[in-house]
Amino acid sequence: AYQGIVEHAKLKKGETVLILGGSSSVGMFAVQFAHALGARVVATTSSRNAEFVKSLGADQTIDYTTEKWVDVLDEHSVDAIFDCGMEASAWNDGAQLKLKKETGRFVTIQPVQTPAKESQFGAQLIGFFQVYPSAELLDVITKQIESGDVVPVVDTVYPFESALDAFEKLRGGHTRGKLVVHVQQ
Numbered sequence: 001a002y003q004g005i006v007e008h009a010k011l012k013k014g015e016t017v018l019i020l021g022g023s024s025s026v027g028m029f030a031v032q033f034a035h036a037l038g039a040r041v042v043a044t045t046s047s048r049n050a051e052f053v054k055s056l057g058a059d060q061t062i063d064y065t066t067e068k069w070v071d072v073l074d075e076h077s078v079d080a081i082f083d084c085g086m087e088a089s090a091w092n093d094g095a096q097l098k099l100k101k102e103t104g105r106f107v108t109i110q111p112v113q114t115p116a117k118e119s120q121f122g123a124q125l126i127g128f129f130q131v132y133p134s135a136e137l138l139d140v141i142t143k144q145i146e147s148g149d150v151v152p153v154v155d156t157v158y159p160f161e162s163a164l165d166a167f168e169k170l171r172g173g174h175t176r177g178k179l180v181v182h183v184q185q
Contacts, residue, residue, distance in 0.1 A: 002033050020082070021083070022053040023043075035058070036057070044063075046065050070098065107126045157181075
């Protein structure tokens, strides 16, 4: 999430970012990193998670179960879109109309639907990226967690004996944060 928001989207204070999948594991961190930068954060999520995502720093949520972000946002009103793996077709299906002309950036953690349309408005398809390990980056994120700017969200902690229960919950989807299996030392 940090690499996508800060390094690839190059989000700055005062800019607006749309996070597709604000209540996903990556999305929860993306919302917090963007908020900590001083950006205006708009995130898609279900109504069930809207208040939760706002508590993480989203200024506005869009309930993807009842409305489409393409229909809600004004044209060319967003500086960056960060797709947390929710909409492979987002670049072709409206992102270019919502991104600011010439300066808008689209970043995703999954491959973009092909063929990817060329932007008529000069928006940049930064596209799919893979996370790379970095001790320096880990230090930056650790400092944000220690300062309270970013909070890791844990859904449930399971004892090791209940690891299969954790796996079943994960398979069912709709967790709110990470599932932790505690292993005795």
